[in-house]
Amino acid sequence: MFAHxxxxxxxxxxxxxxxxxxLSVTEAARRCExxxxSFEGYVAGExxxxxxxxxxICIGLKISADWLLFGTGPARGRRQ
Incomplete structure (x- = not known):
């Protein structure tokens, strides 16, 4: 879906x-449920x-989808 x-x-x-x-990668994967x-594959770029x-991922790590996907805006919102 996001191959581009x-x-x-x-x-x-x-x-x-x-x-x-x-966080460790293991703990991050756990927080993201x-x-x-699979999570390690995303982290490695595979x-x-x-x-x-x-x-x-965005919910578990409390980050912005815009930032994760496109690198735009802050990684975290003002209230985080």
Whole structure:
């Protein structure tokens, strides 16, 4: 679905969000309620997450979908 975005930028921002949250990849996957192997694929840039996974990542890591997908705006909202 998001193939036109490429994996590099998204994976880079996902790694930054994990670091910003001071989490391990395992803990980040748990907070996003995702399978660790699938999550690791997104972090490594091997796979692109679909819409449900994007939503789960944004909710679990408390980050903006615009920032995760496109790199625009702040990673986190003002109230976070």
């Amino acid at each position: 975005l490429g994996t590099d930028g998204l994976a880079e921002r996902l790694r930054a969000a994990i670091e910003l949250s001071n 995702m399978n660790k192997t 796979n692109l997450p679909g819409t449900k996974a994007i939503a789960a």
